[in-house]
Amino acid sequence: MGSVRGLLISLGLAILALIVQATLFRRFEFVTPDLVVVVVILGSLNLRPELALVAGFIAGLLVDVSVGTTVLGLRALTYTAIAFIAIQTRSRADSSPLAVGVWAGLLTLVSVAFFLMVGVLFGQSAELGGQVFRRLVQVPLANVVAAGILAVPITRLYQLGARRS
């Protein structure tokens, strides 16, 4: 999809993902997908590369300003980098939801490692302390499932947006 409509869909999905994970998944300790990352990764499958990068950046910035503990721009950088890697490797994810899920899980793992590394470099070790296991294991695993489930409906949403534009 090459239109601004695609970008708006992506940002709308990112806001929805942020709200759902802030309210629904805080109730379940062991189910912790990072839905915003899933939206960014799935966006790279459906959007023009430049728009996917911009969507990743804005989605990261949105989470940055919402979280309030880590330095502004840390997630924007992380999500942009993940969108870039996703664009470069999207041919690996074929149309099967399972393949998309595994691919998204691996990218999530990379994003968490990148986030922790850059965060520590920028003096955020106190803010990132704790829950490292949860970040590195639970979140990527949960994202495998989330991406597998969401891949088809999100792709259809983008296709619908493209048809209308």
Place this chain on the structure above:
Amino acid sequence: MMLDRETRRDRTLPTFISLVIFAFVLMTFDVRAAETDLAARVRSGALTLIAPLQRVSAFVIDPIADLLDSLSGLATLRAENAALRSEVARLQAELAGVEDDQARLLVLEQIYDLQLEDAATARTPANVLGRPDPTESSFVVDKGTDQGVAVGHPVVDQHGYVVGRVTEVSGGFATVVPISQDREGVTVLVGGQNGILSSQLGSDLLLLEVFDAVEPLRAGDLVVTSAVSIDFPAGLAVGEIVEDAGLEGTALSAQVSLFADINTLRVVLIITWPPEPGIGDPVTTTTTTTTVPGATTSTTGGEWGAFAASLSRWAWPFWR
């Protein structure tokens, strides 16, 4: 077609590099301009926009999640009820003894004409609305400057255990950062010794450092906020020492686990500290620390305040 693809590929890398540079500039600016309030204003503005959506979402989701919780816990409720009944009976017997001690204390205070300082602190109950990042411990609550909440105010859970501090605040919402994620340490008192409690990378436990230690600490020793702390009122329960810690010269360090379970918080109390008359109109006023594990809570303003105050009065003797 080929040319078109090449052109697009050419635009991807420059876009990526531009965004990365912009992100680094943003991060550098945020780190360097930490003392100014520009970044705080941006975050506060975002909080004002997003928090109402979270409130609506929580309004829809919480009852469903509560129902699922109740259903999953149905099998264990009977056994839990029996255990709670016996616990109530034991506590009632203990309470009778404590009331007797209190009466004697009152008489002794009158005999010796003791005047204890009464530093009243206002406590504002707030609902936890959401946690924007599932792996972050910071969370948003539904009270803000309109209710007298300000940046830096301490936050405790329904049992009176220290949770953290308010870091961002807008009209009706505030962001709370737990002490397990706070870059600033907390001055605490343990075994009669003052120390600094700070978070550690990669661990849910906090690190306690005592620089003028005179005696070792033992597992289970209680950690409370110190009277020399400028961020928290004295005497709030924080956590306990995880394992024995010996002296290393005149210093010692120990691991501390928090009492407050940050991940399952639904309601918190925001303390107006230091006490400042005229800031907002908090719901309730109390002078004590509440520590009633397992106590039920509701979230309606005045009733909640009265309930919390009565809990405080009831539980204070046990806590001491």
